[in-house]
Amino acid sequence: MLTKREEIRNIAIIAHVDHGKTTLLDAMLKQTQVFGDHQIISERVMDSYDLEKERGITILSKNTSVIYLDQRSNKEIKINIIDTPGHADFGGEVERVLNMVDGVLLLVDAAEGPMPQTRFVLKKALAMGLKPIVVINKIDRKDAVPQIALNDTFDLFIELGADENQASFTIVYCNAVLGKSSLVNTELENDLRALFETIIDQIPAPYVDSDAPFQMLIANLGYDEHLGTTCLGRVFSGKATEGENIIIIKNTNEILNEKIKYLFVFEGLKKKRVKQVSAGDIAFIAGIHDVSIGETLSSIDNTAPLPRIMVEEPTVKMSFEVNNSPFSGRSGKYLTTRQIRERLFRETKNNMALRVEDTEFADRFVVSGRGELHLAILIETMRREGYEFQVSRPEVIFRHDDDGKVLEPFEEAIIEVVNDYVGPVIELFGGRRGQLLSMENKLDATILRYQIPTRGLLGLRQQLMTISRGQGIMHTIFSGYFPHAGEVPSRKSSSLVAWETGVASTYGLKNAEDRGILFIGAGVEVYEGMVIGETYNESDITVNVCKKKHLTNMRSSNKDLEYRLSTPRELSLDEAMEFLADDELLEVTPDNFRIRKRKLNAEDRGKALKQKSTILSD
Numbered sequence: 001m002l003t004k005r006e007e008i009r010n011i012a013i014i015a016h017v018d019h020g021k022t023t024l025l026d027a028m029l030k031q032t033q034v035f036g037d038h039q040i041i042s043e044r045v046m047d048s049y050d051l052e053k054e055r056g057i058t059i060l061s062k063n064t065s066v067i068y069l070d071q072r073s074n075k076e077i078k079i080n081i082i083d084t085p086g087h088a089d090f091g092g093e094v095e096r097v098l099n100m101v102d103g104v105l106l107l108v109d110a111a112e113g114p115m116p117q118t119r120f121v122l123k124k125a126l127a128m129g130l131k132p133i134v135v136i137n138k139i140d141r142k143d144a145v146p147q148i149a150l151n152d153t154f155d156l157f158i159e160l161g162a163d164e165n166q167a168s169f170t171i172v173y174c175n176a177v178l179g180k181s182s183l184v185n186t187e188l189e190n191d192l193r194a195l196f197e198t199i200i201d202q203i204p205a206p207y208v209d210s211d212a213p214f215q216m217l218i219a220n221l222g223y224d225e226h227l228g229t230t231c232l233g234r235v236f237s238g239k240a241t242e243g244e245n246i247i248i249i250k251n252t253n254e255i256l257n258e259k260i261k262y263l264f265v266f267e268g269l270k271k272k273r274v275k276q277v278s279a280g281d282i283a284f285i286a287g288i289h290d291v292s293i294g295e296t297l298s299s300i301d302n303t304a305p306l307p308r309i310m311v312e313e314p315t316v317k318m319s320f321e322v323n324n325s326p327f328s329g330r331s332g333k334y335l336t337t338r339q340i341r342e343r344l345f346r347e348t349k350n351n352m353a354l355r356v357e358d359t360e361f362a363d364r365f366v367v368s369g370r371g372e373l374h375l376a377i378l379i380e381t382m383r384r385e386g387y388e389f390q391v392s393r394p395e396v397i398f399r400h401d402d403d404g405k406v407l408e409p410f411e412e413a414i415i416e417v418v419n420d421y422v423g424p425v426i427e428l429f430g431g432r433r434g435q436l437l438s439m440e441n442k443l444d445a446t447i448l449r450y451q452i453p454t455r456g457l458l459g460l461r462q463q464l465m466t467i468s469r470g471q472g473i474m475h476t477i478f479s480g481y482f483p484h485a486g487e488v489p490s491r492k493s494s495s496l497v498a499w500e501t502g503v504a505s506t507y508g509l510k511n512a513e514d515r516g517i518l519f520i521g522a523g524v525e526v527y528e529g530m531v532i533g534e535t536y537n538e539s540d541i542t543v544n545v546c547k548k549k550h551l552t553n554m555r556s557s558n559k560d561l562e563y564r565l566s567t568p569r570e571l572s573l574d575e576a577m578e579f580l581a582d583d584e585l586l587e588v589t590p591d592n593f594r595i596r597k598r599k600l601n602a603e604d605r606g607k608a609l610k611q612k613s614t615i616l617s618d
């Protein structure tokens with residue numbers, strides 16, 4: 001029999017990047033006393049992974065819960081809350097968790113209004129029939145225009161085909177930093193009561209059958225030192241009890257016997273062990289052996305799987321290869337084909353939008369994701385775990401239409417730039433086959449919207465930063481596969497390449513510096529074929545950076561000290577990935593990354609180039 005579990009609400013917080021999801025969750029946790037009185041609470045406590053803290057963004061969706069005492073009824077309500085990432089590359093993380101909730105808080109920055117990822121996450125939530133609450137956040141911003149943000153949000157609902165119930169959303173105004181909220185925008189109350197009460201009134205309580213056979217769809221996997229693999233999901237029907245024998249229906253339709261060893265629910269930031277959970281609860285199960293996200297746990301006699309979790313396909317790919325540079329094995333713990341292959345395929349169990357394929361080469365794998373950042377995070381995670389490998393330049397994934405015509409991914413890019421740099425931005429995007437859709441003035445900034453092939457966007461972010469002197473912001477969102485746009489010019493510069501293996505000297509680097517910009521300083525070990533800088537020459541220049549000045553007497557040896565090098569430009573991982581040319585690889589190790597030519601020997605490269613040019617001129 002279907003019943004309403006009035007004591008529970010299940011929600012996700014969704015929004016464009018930086019609109020304040022994790023900050024709002026901090027305030028919700030604080031005001032429901034999840035923390036002890038004397039506990040020191042870090043900012044954005046749900047961004048618990050190192051990479052999330054370092055980059056100031058949420059990468060993985062995470063669950064928590066609060067108990068809210070509703071003063072109107074004096075009843076306690078448990079609100080299970082899922083924090084989601086707002087960056088477009090992690091859209092798969094939003095798609096995989098929406099099946100656990102009955103409604104969403106759609107956050108919209110009061111100054112920025114709806115942005116590309118607002119559209120993506122709202123579209124997904126509406127398609128799943130979820131009930132939305134619109135939270136106009138950052139109402140304290142000086143440039144806040146809540147009424148405009150709200151009108152634009154309403155238009156977006158209509159454009160995305162919201163039904164009548166969804167379009168008649170309640171609006172809550174917030175300052176997430178101070179934990180204030182209100183139903184009217186002029187005066188905020190000193191707490192989040194307006195928000196909590198709206199959640200209780202507007203988000204439907206789980207309407208479930210607790211007497212039916214048990215079923216749960218796995219939406220997340222974790223690992224615990226003592227418990228092993230843990231799986232998380234919402235109980236769709238029935239009850240699950242600790243110690244019970246169940247089955248798992250695999251994505252391959254195979255059915256295996258399993259047992260619920262331990263059961264947990266969320267209580268604030270902690271897991272609490274329980275004996276039983278029932279339909280409507282979000283719970284953790286430990287003790288299942290072979291499991292991937294999207295598979296169904298079920299009572300023994302119930303072999304029909306729940307609907308699969310669907311996520312959008314990847315658009316960008318790169319190869320991951322065994323490190324065969326002369327410096328391989330210096331700092332990595334895991335470097336063999338077997339270790340890298342195992343790690344990459346393991347990642348696909350958790351990372352829904354990622355694909356890994358074997359290739360004709362045993363030591364190379366193709367890894368596909370939603371964008372450069374999606375892949376960069378995987379690279380950085382693996383390197384911190386002690387892996388060593390090489391990656392190729394990211395490239396887009398083409399498709400073919402029914403007539404065999406080549407299609408390629410396109411994105412909508414929204415660029416906000418200080419008025420002075422609008423000209424160079426238009427030139428940059430035009431040169432990459434971008435089509436200007438609209439241009440809008442906002443105080444001293446201009447907002448440009450482009451439709452542009454993803455191919456044109458690869459490596460563009462860095463250039464945008466350079467031409468706008470760091471005063472440009474760009475957001476992109478996948479808009480679809482369309483006919484191939486024709487040639488897109490790639491990087492304008494070439495590489496400065498080390499001639500021999502050794503230690504870079506000031507004298508050698510001084511000569512190289514005359515030809516371009518250096519990525520390394522004196523004293524750094526280099527190998528033949530390693531890229532040590534950038535040149536605006538048409539083709540690569542091989543330089544002898546280890547060269548020492550011939551010493552004739554003491555006086556001239558002192559002279560070597562007189563050479564002064566400019567500070568080298570040290571590339572970040574993201575910058576190094578953007579820099580890579582087609583015939584280059586990025587060598588990634590726990591303590592370093594180096595750009596290198598695929599062919600290390602200059603003569604071999606010369607031959608390959610000659611062959612290519614004869615083919616081209618044929």
Ligand SMILES: Nc1nc2c(ncn2[C@@H]2O[C@H](COP(=O)(O)OP(=O)(O)OP(=O)(O)O)[C@@H](O)[C@H]2O)c(=O)[nH]1
Nearest residue numbers: 017018019020021022023057058086138175176177
């Ligand atoms: N002025 C103001 N700043 C806010 C408010 N809410 C959040 N911020 C700031 O906005 C920035 C981004 O906040 P986050 O909570 O990380 O945003 P997010 O939506 O979780 O971002 P992602 O998870 O990366 O998509 C932080 O610097 C916050 O301090 C607010 O109400 N007012």
Ligand SMILES: [Mg+2]
Nearest residue numbers: 021022057058
């Ligand atoms: Mg966040």
